[in-house]
Amino acid sequence: MIEFQHVFKSYGRSRNILADINFRIEPGEFIFVSGPSGAGKSTLLKLIGGLEPPSRGSVHVNGHRVDKMPRRAAPYLRRAVGVILQDMHLLQDRKAIDNVLLPLAVTGLETRLANTRARAAMEKVGLSGKEDLYPVEMSGGEQQRLAIARAIVNRPAILIADEPTANLDEESARRIMQVFRDFNRVGVTTLIASHDRALMAAYATRTLRIDAGRFSDIKGVHP
Numbered sequence: 001m002i003e004f005q006h007v008f009k010s011y012g013r014s015r016n017i018l019a020d021i022n023f024r025i026e027p028g029e030f031i032f033v034s035g036p037s038g039a040g041k042s043t044l045l046k047l048i049g050g051l052e053p054p055s056r057g058s059v060h061v062n063g064h065r066v067d068k069m070p071r072r073a074a075p076y077l078r079r080a081v082g083v084i085l086q087d088m089h090l091l092q093d094r095k096a097i098d099n100v101l102l103p104l105a106v107t108g109l110e111t112r113l114a115n116t117r118a119r120a121a122m123e124k125v126g127l128s129g130k131e132d133l134y135p136v137e138m139s140g141g142e143q144q145r146l147a148i149a150r151a152i153v154n155r156p157a158i159l160i161a162d163e164p165t166a167n168l169d170e171e172s173a174r175r176i177m178q179v180f181r182d183f184n185r186v187g188v189t190t191l192i193a194s195h196d197r198a199l200m201a202a203y204a205t206r207t208l209r210i211d212a213g214r215f216s217d218i219k220g221v222h223p
Contacts, residue, residue: 001027001158001189002048007057009043017043021057021215023208025191027157030184032200033193035210041193042086044210045160048191049083050074062157079107082151084161088143090135096122096146097131103154121153122146124179126172140167148176158189165196177203 002025009018017040025031033041046052047059050066059066062080064073090099097118104114122128125145135143144167151159159180165173177199184190191208194200200207209216 001025001029001062002191003058003060004047005058005060007047007054007059009040009047009052010055016055018047018054018210018215023215023217025189027189028184028187030181030190030203030205031192032204032207033191033210034195034200034207037195039210039212041210042162044208045083045085045162045191045193048158048160049081050077051083075106079103079154080157082154082156082159084147084151084159084164086162086166088147090143090146090150092135094134095131096127096133096135096138099135099146100150100153103150107154118149118153121149124152125149126175141169141172144168145172145176148179152179152183156188158191159183160191162193163195164192165194165199173199 004021004023007018007021008016010016033044035041043052047054047066048061050061050069053067061077064077066077069077100118100121101114104117119131122131125148127142127145127149130138130142135146138146144164148164161180165176168176180190180192181203204220207218207220209218
């Protein structure tokens, strides 16, 4: 499902943020990515999502070699990968429901079915009744949950999330983790970058840890 082979990533002439990263993720795994701020967790997720290319090495995702993928193939990868970043990129001039509908509009899904799926995704993350609000009218936690609804509405094969519970209260965080777990149980490969050790202790069966250029692939949670 996902494989990194001798992957390096740097920006310009700066040092490598990721250096000689090698791992393989099988379909249906539930994995956490851990490490201190600035260690490269977000960069790793962006490489998986095809949002950035590696500087060296190969990245394989869902049958595509991302670093060699032609531009015309990129939309097919993005349909298969649901991405939740810390910078949520919500469209401020569109209502909440319209933000969630965006991935479905790209696929050309029939309007009535698209609306039904978008409303179901919003209900799943606890935003039922908020469909007609604009993002600016929502709290930071609600905007985070809106971004999660947008990522899951297309029922991706892979779901990657960068600190998805960082702006949420304990109850909302637990609800969102249950959403991720529900998707994982029906076969969605799930990767979550997080600092929350209690969260990882409750859910992690495998952790990819990045720290000061060192990479570790650990069963369970890093001690």
